[in-house]
Amino acid sequence: MTPTSAEQDLLEHYVKKILAAPVYELAVATPLQAAPALSQAMGNRILLKREDLQPTFSFKIRGAYNKLVQLTQEQRSRGVITASAGNHAQGVALAARELGVSACIVMPLTTPELKVTGVRSRGAEALLHGESFPFALAFALDLARRTGREFVSPFDDPDVIAGQGTVAMEILRQHPGRLDAIFVPVGGGGLIAGVAAYVKYLRPEIRIIGVESEHSACLQAALAAGTRVTLPAVGTFADGVAVAQIGAHGFDICRFCVDEVMTVANDQLCAAIRDIYDDTRSITEPSGALAVAGIKQYVAQSAAQGQTLVAINSGANINFDSLRHVAERAAVAIA
Numbered sequence: 001m002t003p004t005s006a007e008q009d010l011l012e013h014y015v016k017k018i019l020a021a022p023v024y025e026l027a028v029a030t031p032l033q034a035a036p037a038l039s040q041a042m043g044n045r046i047l048l049k050r051e052d053l054q055p056t057f058s059f060k061i062r063g064a065y066n067k068l069v070q071l072t073q074e075q076r077s078r079g080v081i082t083a084s085a086g087n088h089a090q091g092v093a094l095a096a097r098e099l100g101v102s103a104c105i106v107m108p109l110t111t112p113e114l115k116v117t118g119v120r121s122r123g124a125e126a127l128l129h130g131e132s133f134p135f136a137l138a139f140a141l142d143l144a145r146r147t148g149r150e151f152v153s154p155f156d157d158p159d160v161i162a163g164q165g166t167v168a169m170e171i172l173r174q175h176p177g178r179l180d181a182i183f184v185p186v187g188g189g190g191l192i193a194g195v196a197a198y199v200k201y202l203r204p205e206i207r208i209i210g211v212e213s214e215h216s217a218c219l220q221a222a223l224a225a226g227t228r229v230t231l232p233a234v235g236t237f238a239d240g241v242a243v244a245q246i247g248a249h250g251f252d253i254c255r256f257c258v259d260e261v262m263t264v265a266n267d268q269l270c271a272a273i274r275d276i277y278d279d280t281r282s283i284t285e286p287s288g289a290l291a292v293a294g295i296k297q298y299v300a301q302s303a304a305q306g307q308t309l310v311a312i313n314s315g316a317n318i319n320f321d322s323l324r325h326v327a328e329r330a331a332v333a334i335a
């Protein structure tokens with residue numbers, strides 16, 4: 001995998017944006033923490049990048065803040081708008097409050113009260129509209145046109161991608177030694193694009209492995225087709241990654257920077273949530289456990305031993321009531 005000079009220029013462009021992203025005005029540099037029990041069981045050294053410890057309990061705050069901070073005074077005065085029922089909504093709401101920008105978040109009518117309250121308590125306006133996410137999104141885009149508010153994409157925006165890429169900057173600084181692979185959960189591809197751009201520019205020998213839910217494997221489908229495709233249906237158990245089409249900006253990078261993409265089943269996510277709990281006494285949400293589920297599958301299939309593998313634990317926003325289901329399925333999971 002030797003990038004062309006145009007590809008190398010694109011990576012350099014992102015590395016510069018990542019190094020200049022002022023995310024620490026709001027986000028925290030999270031620990032890269034050893035997982036001793038998992039490491040022992042896997043015969044490999046497993047390190048967890050604890051993005052579940054961010055102020056909004058997911059990494060989305062990095063991209064949202066970096067996007068908002070780059071807006072001109074005039075754009076800021078007109079406010080921002082987005083559509084999201086999840087972690088991006090919380091990130092935009094908090095970033096907007098921090099910067100004194102008015103934020104409107106369109107959420108599908110089915111959004112749990114907890115998440116609506118999360119947005120409102122951070123000072124943003126929550127507009128409930130549409131039966132499902134695509135309807136909320138169409139409404140938000142229309143409102144953006146009519147009101148002049150700046151639309152903030154959850155993943156398909158270079159400033160958002162650069163904000164997420166600061167996760168990789170921290171990993172390489174926290175672990176300057178040998179690193180074999182970084183496992184990254186994939187939804188719309190903002191996180192993996194930022195991580196891959198940074199890592200492939202500086203440490204191209206480190207493998208970047210994307211992990212998708214088998215019910216929303218839009219990156220795998222796009223790589224197989226050689227072009228972005230829209231999945232006919234998407235499962236929402238891993239709601240943080242329930243995206244039908246990989247972002248255009250992210251795909252420009254993933255095309256040549258991602259070494260492998262794997263998919264995992266919901267029961268594997270439940271088992272991974274339990275594994276993470278055993279090592280950290282912390283609960284992750286299903287999307288947040290994708291990378292650990294990916295590592296377990298990778299080690300089982302490749303018989304890798306003695307490697308150093310990083311999993312990005314991307315979020316912790318799970319309803320307490322869902323834990324019963326997770327515990328039940330973890331008990332029956334084979335992996």
Ligand SMILES: *Cc1c(COP(=O)(O)O)cnc(C)c1O
Nearest residue numbers: 087187188189190191240314315
């Ligand atoms: C958004 C999100 C992802 C996926 O990130 P993308 O940039 O959309 O690929 C993974 N995990 C959690 C918890 C998320 O909120």
